[in-house]
Amino acid sequence: MSEANEERGFLPRLNEPAPDFSAVTTHGPKKLGDYRGRWLVMFSHPADFTPVCTTEFMAFAKASRDFLAQDCDLLGLSIDSNFAHLAWVRNIKEKFGVEIPFPIIEDLSMKVARAYGMVHPGASDTAAVRAVFVIDPKSVLRAMIYYPMSNGRSVAEVLRLVTALRTTDTHGVATPEGWTPGEKVMVPPPKTVADAEARAKNPEYEYTDWYFCKKKL
Secondary structure, three states: OOOOHHHHHHEEEEEEOOOOOOOOOOOEEEEEEHHOOOEEEEEOOOOOOOHHHHHHHHHHHHHHHHHHHHHHHEEEEEEOOOOOOOOHHHHHHHOOOOOOOOOOOEOOOHHHHOOOOOOOOOOOOOOOOOEEEOOOOOOEEEEEEOOOOOOOOOHHHHHHHHHHHHHHHOOOOOOOOOOOOOOEEEOOOOOOOHHHHHHOOOOOOOEEEOEEEEEEO
């Protein structure tokens, strides 16, 4: 991505390489390449020491082991200093008894936020909106979710999405609305007339129509 595009805050695109970055974090220097070979959920928040962001960070912290079970790391970001992040993390532990186990990027220059399209002038010129980016082990951007500053995200939905993406990659299937592990998955659409005709006779499929079939994994 060019510097001009970063400055204007262009959005990255799905199924293309995620914008590279190197940054100071609460766990020391981090770069995108550090996460290659694993899934990564990078998420932004408008500001430290704000109530909605605090609830989100505690929820991500409590679910961190579930993400790790999916070979997925977490990485936070806001346009605040590393000192502010450290103070906020300590405050969350002191006031709520929750330890934040993942790094938080310092982005005072807004370089990372702009490269990922986290700054939306209609919301704020000086803060990142609530954005979530799911990046696969090959550093390819697989999903993006944006929320307004006033409303918190569902961490359970982010975890469900990561699980669904990993299932898609492993088994070559799609997942229906609200899918969770153990439920039937969608068979991808047929590519030939013969494939479409054969589906009705496949005992492994829950057949509704030539384009709509489910199966168990």
